[in-house]
Amino acid sequence: MSAAGTTARAVLAETMIDAGKRRPLTLTEWQPQAVDLTWDQASALAEARGRAGRNWLKVEPGRRSGQWVITPNSFVGAFTARGLRIIVRPKIDPKNLFVLLEVGLPPEAWQAEQVDLAENDELLPALVSFFARAAETTLARGLFHHYRHEEDDLLALRGRIDFVRQFRRGGVLVPMACSWDDFTADVDENRCLTAAIRLALRVPDVPHDDRRRLRRLLAALDGVAEPTASVALDRLDRLQYTRLNEHYRPALRLARLILANCTLQDQHGDTAASAFMLDMNQLFEDFVTARLRRALRGQLDTRAQARTYLDDERLVPIQPDLVFERQGRRMGVADLKYKLTDSDRGTSGAAEPLARQGDYYQLLAYTTALDLPEGTLIYCADVNEDEAVEQRFPDGSLAKSTITVRHAGTQLHTIAIDLSGSSSDIDAQITALAGHLVETSGTSVS
Numbered sequence: 001m002s003a004a005g006t007t008a009r010a011v012l013a014e015t016m017i018d019a020g021k022r023r024p025l026t027l028t029e030w031q032p033q034a035v036d037l038t039w040d041q042a043s044a045l046a047e048a049r050g051r052a053g054r055n056w057l058k059v060e061p062g063r064r065s066g067q068w069v070i071t072p073n074s075f076v077g078a079f080t081a082r083g084l085r086i087i088v089r090p091k092i093d094p095k096n097l098f099v100l101l102e103v104g105l106p107p108e109a110w111q112a113e114q115v116d117l118a119e120n121d122e123l124l125p126a127l128v129s130f131f132a133r134a135a136e137t138t139l140a141r142g143l144f145h146h147y148r149h150e151e152d153d154l155l156a157l158r159g160r161i162d163f164v165r166q167f168r169r170g171g172v173l174v175p176m177a178c179s180w181d182d183f184t185a186d187v188d189e190n191r192c193l194t195a196a197i198r199l200a201l202r203v204p205d206v207p208h209d210d211r212r213r214l215r216r217l218l219a220a221l222d223g224v225a226e227p228t229a230s231v232a233l234d235r236l237d238r239l240q241y242t243r244l245n246e247h248y249r250p251a252l253r254l255a256r257l258i259l260a261n262c263t264l265q266d267q268h269g270d271t272a273a274s275a276f277m278l279d280m281n282q283l284f285e286d287f288v289t290a291r292l293r294r295a296l297r298g299q300l301d302t303r304a305q306a307r308t309y310l311d312d313e314r315l316v317p318i319q320p321d322l323v324f325e326r327q328g329r330r331m332g333v334a335d336l337k338y339k340l341t342d343s344d345r346g347t348s349g350a351a352e353p354l355a356r357q358g359d360y361y362q363l364l365a366y367t368t369a370l371d372l373p374e375g376t377l378i379y380c381a382d383v384n385e386d387e388a389v390e391q392r393f394p395d396g397s398l399a400k401s402t403i404t405v406r407h408a409g410t411q412l413h414t415i416a417i418d419l420s421g422s423s424s425d426i427d428a429q430i431t432a433l434a435g436h437l438v439e440t441s442g443t444s445v446s
Helices: 039-047 094-100 107-120 123-140 163-167 188-201 208-220 229-238 246-261 280-295 357-369 423-440
Strands: 014-016 025-028 033-036 057-061 067-072 075-081 084-089 146-154 176-184 262-268 271-279 301-304 322-326 329-337 374-380 399-404 411-417
Touching: 025 067, 039 057, 039 067, 039 075, 039 084, 075 123, 094 280, 094 423, 123 188, 123 208, 123 246, 123 271, 163 176, 188 208, 188 229, 188 246, 229 246, 246 262, 246 271, 271 280, 280 301, 280 329, 280 423, 329 357, 329 423, 357 374, 357 411, 374 423, 411 423
Parallel strands: 014 033, 025 084, 329 374, 374 411
Antiparallel strands: 033 067, 057 067, 075 084, 075 271, 146 176, 262 271, 301 322, 322 329, 399 411
């Protein structure tokens, strides 16, 4: 737990926690809030973290004894620690959180969940309801079956004899080493759905209609094996989509979110508390990457997290968020920043959106190592309003600026994506962003 003071410019709202009534404490990401806590409660909040080991909150001593300043990082959702229910809301418009999930469904599909999230604060029950309806729509098209290769030692022949295994037995005829292809519903797609459904059924505060919907789905998946969450996540990451299982993609994307981010904790009698925290950094990066891949198809190939080196000796690795190629040749580079760094910023007073110094240095390293004359920094305007002049462009134009590096001539562009508008406004910005990347990569729009 850090003993550093709070930021002088932050306006802190003081909140009393009534641990006896267990009233939830609602926070907003990146916004500090002064709260009265015991030492044990403050320690528990400071140590709260996800599977990746990153802390969800920053906890610092306040101005007086018993007061602590809690600042959420890039994680949103809810969890329980020492009997305290903590809810962290996103700084972006909550309705556009479902846009960032990028599950491949139209915006009207999650309209009910947007309303529920706005009224009830809890993200997980809304997401479970969305997942239940998406999975129901998926299975309504029929349970996916596929051939799965099986091998076993049987008393009667099934399929064909595995002669390699059979000859190793030195003349023993039975049992026979058999191998066959079984046309079955017990495949990875359905197994991962089953694992997510069973976990979702244990989440508290899910509406009764959606809980019944989940039970019906589980009955439809009867006979399908249930892997552990870690095994299911591994199989989801390796899953290949074809025209046969493409309709499973939205439901499985939601299943992955639930399996990767949801745990059950602090069992009190018949009441289970859930922990569900989404990393907005990763969500923003995945969203922009997926949208740009589609927008740039046929013009530029988009490679995410392409590993290369800063130096000729290949001792210092670098990993730009996005590298754009054409016919195998690197044409452009971009770095994605949901929240800009805390490095000191220039004081030029420019009205254009400027990044922090550390972000420019990182982007310059990428352009230099890749021998590129230009690079682009893409960040989320909504969570950086203190660092950049707030600009809204509902017509799809972009808030952007460009600096030119002295003695090098390298141009570093900064573009802010505004997530406060409608899904069509966001689509228009992504289209404009793709146009900028094509233009600065030395290719022409087809």
